[in-house]
Amino acid sequence: MAKQDTNLAASRLEGTGACALELSGVARHFGALIALSDINMRIAAGERRAVLGSNGAGKTTLFNAITGDFECTSGRIQFFGEDITEIPAHERIRRGLRRTYQISQLFDGLSVLESVFLACRGVSRRRFSLLRPMDRDANMAQAHSILHAVHLEDDRDLLVSTLSHGRKRQLEIALALAGAPRFILFDEPAAGLSPTERRDLVAILNALPDHVGYIIIEHDLDVALRVSKYVSMMHNGRVFKEGTPEEIENDAEVQAIYLGGGHG
Amino acid sequence: MTTEPFPDQAPARNDLIARIGAGHLALAAVLLVFPFVASDFFTTQIGAYSLIFGMLGLSLMWLAGYGGMVSLAQITIAGIAGYTVAIFGENSADVHGFGWPWWVLVPFAVLIAALASALVGWVSVRTSGIYTIMITLAVATAMFYFAQQNYTLFNGFPGFAGVKAPVVFGIDWRDPMPFYFLSLGVAILCYLAVLYASKSTFGLTLQATRDNQRRMRALGYDVTMHKVFAWFLAGIIAGLAGILLVWFNGRISPGTINVGAAINVLIITVIGGLRHPIGPFLGAVVVILMQTFAIDIVGAERFNTLIGLLFLVIVFVSPDGILGLWEKAKAHLAPGSLRSDI
Known part of the structure; x- marks a missing residue:
């Protein structure tokens, strides 16, 4: 078969x-x-x-x-x-390769924007940077555009732990879309x-x-x-x-x- | 994320005072004036000593608060830096004492401590929670007995005496006031570094790893490497504290790095609070005041009981330590606040 x-x-x-x-x-x-x-x-x-x-x-x-x-x-x-x-x-x-999880696997202590930023940064070479990301940072710009695509832009500064179930599912998807x-x-x-x-x-x-x-x-x-x-x-x-x-x-x-x- | 204990009061964004925080400025003023009004005893035994243990707590706060890795080996890492200074610098024990100049010795000792810390981290990062505590406790205990029984390298039970802070720019940094300002300068540097790094890419990575390792792996992060690097950075802070500690005591022996001292660092950090880098310094001041004066209140045999009780009360009332108490008080005192839910 x-x-x-x-x-x-x-x-x-x-x-x-x-x-x-x-x-x-x-x-x-x-x-x-x-x-x-x-x-x-x-x-x-x-x-x-x-x-x-x-x-x-x-x-x-x-x-x-x-x-x-x-x-x-x-x-x-x-x-x-x-x-x-x-x-x-x-x-x-x-x-x-990317994936999402059946049960949301997110970072409760971070904000929505920080989470997506890390997702973008994870596949770039500057993962170990001890500098704070600037607003004009390329990965930060990517994070903003992904948040826009999944309609999470208004929630970008919220702590992940405070999001509703639906928003968490959207963030799950946003994390998978990050970084080409x-x-x-x-x-x-x-x-x-x-x-x-x-x-x-x-x-x-x-x-x-x-x-x-x-x-x-x-x-x-x-x-x-x-x-x-x-x-x-x-x-x-x-x-x-x-x-x-x-x-x-x-x-x-x-x-x-x-x-x-x-x-x- | 991390809660600011001293939030910006003024709304103007570019206002320097608002950006630094009124609390930070007030604290800085107090710390700068302190040695001029306090006695030598208070300047060193309370002031400098609190700053040193605050730094040790800070290295633990970095690992535990941001990284979720509770370590009992921070005093061990500090001890390694201290022993390095005693062995490669000058001591009066007639064992080793290579007499390296301070500007080679200090970076070398910090590097050795950071590498040792990374090694401890590498051994322990595959575990989590109570098992990390157990492994680091094992490391601390093993190191204590090793230092006590090894005479070739560590000079066994007596350790090394006669370790002095250097004279630089014509200032004898062993004197109370210079030593206080040296400790203060290094402590502020470490504090600001941690405060800055907490929002850096790596700081965010560390917090995300604490929250969800599996997801971090699924975002392309080598979780093990990141944790080991966090240990390396914690080792730098603990190493600096270790150098100051050996200069403060003028000596280092296995007693400096015994299990009691290891637990002391944990108690300081938990009493102060793990949510903000200022926590361990608050904890250090409280615990060291207690250690110094509890003997006068309850007698020499019972002072640990008093510290134990204080620990229980603080942990029971506020799991976030003194920082948590401050948050609660602030919520109650907030003008016009009708919220009863905090």
């Missing part, structure tokens, strides 16, 4: 050239628990893909394996042609957002530059299918089906496992 999926993805990518992310035989075990098993995936540069699956299917573990939060038990990961399986998490980020990303992993960015905030989120994702690809984990199919052209379905730590949103929606097996049998 997995082999077939790889072929499918490979054939789909034929002619497009650059491959942003390639996973071959990636597995992750926690003791006897097999969280990921033989994951094979090819994602082209600029491609936007949704990963769907029930809770415990291994979606977040997949993200953790790609970003290096966890080591892979076996398999290789290539990022824009470079094997990144062995390199530490922060080095992967410096190569243009090439590929982003969004882990349930719409979780707990109001309908308006969801619309904003869809607009932000659709407004990303064309060369920036991403994988989005999203339970809200409405959001997922509006921001991605291709879907990978996961179940029990495996990718068991890949296809366009229509193909996935109409697939009998998918309906049985994820959407609930009988729906069409």
Whole structure:
């Protein structure tokens, strides 16, 4: 099955050239628990893909394996042609990989602007600077424009700990957009957002530059299918089906496992 | 973020007084006038000694307040600088005493202390919370016994006596008033450096690492390297304090760096407050006044009880130490304030 999926993805990518992310035989075990098993995936540069699956299917573990939060038990990961399986998490980020977290991972003691500034500075060479950033600092200017893009400009001086849930989710996204990303992993960015905030989120994702690809984990199919052209379905730590949103929606097996049998 | 204990009162942005802060100016005036009105005893035993321990507390505040790493090894780092000064400078113990001039000796001792601090940091940064405290306590204890039992390098139990502050520009810096101003100058330098660095890129990085290491890694930061560098910087402050301490005492022995002294630094910092670099200095003044005069109040055997009680009361009433008390008082005293929630 997995082999077939790889072929499918490979054939789909034929002619497009650059491959942003390639996973071959990636597995992750926690003791006897097999969280990921033989994951094979090819994602082209600029491609936007949704990963769907029930809770415990291994979606977040997949993200953790790609970003290096966890080591892979076996398999290789290539990022824009470079094997990144062995390199530490922060080095992967410096190569243009970004992620957001399902549960916001923010800096409660910093202001919104300081957080985004650090995100921009993290991939620049001046990480160890003992100087205070000037207003005309390039990274500070980037931080301002990102805050503008995610509609957080008015909150820039607030402490992160005082933000509402929705604002924190927006900041999660802002941190991932900082510093010219090439590929982003969004882990349930719409979780707990109001309908308006969801619309904003869809607009932000659709407004990303064309060369920036991403994988989005999203339970809200409405959001997922509006921001991605291709879907990978996961179940029990495996990718068991890949296809366009229509193909996935109409697939009998998918309906049985994820959407609930009988729906069409 | 960090709460200013002396907030700007005047609204004019470019007003120099407003920018420095009226509180800072008043404090500076008091500190400058102090040695002229106080006795030699107060100038050195209370004034200079508080400044030195305030600096030790400051190095801990930098690590713990901004970096979330509570260290019990700050007195050990200071001791390493002190021993370096005794070994490579002059001492009367007839062991080592290479007689290096002060302008080589001081930067060298600070560098050795900073490197030692980075090493302690490197060993401990993979841990967090109580485990960092335990590892640094182990380092402090090990260093104490090593210095006590090693005669080749540390001259064992007696340590080194006859370590003097140098005479520079015709001033004998051992004299009470020059030594006070030397300590004050170095302390102010360290204080301002920490105050400035807290809002620098690295300072923000350190605070962000304290709040969420995992996210910092996901922003491209090598968290381990940043923490070790924070330890290096803390080592510079502790090293400077160590040099002043050995000049103050005129000697250094294992007793200077024992576990009691290590805990003292922690108590000073917690009593003062970890939220602002001024905290450790406030704590140092209170604890050293207590240490000096508690003997007169409750007798020599019971003065630790009094300090312990004070520690309990302050931590119980205000987890943010004296700084926290100040914040509470300010909220109550604020003119026109009807808010009862603070």
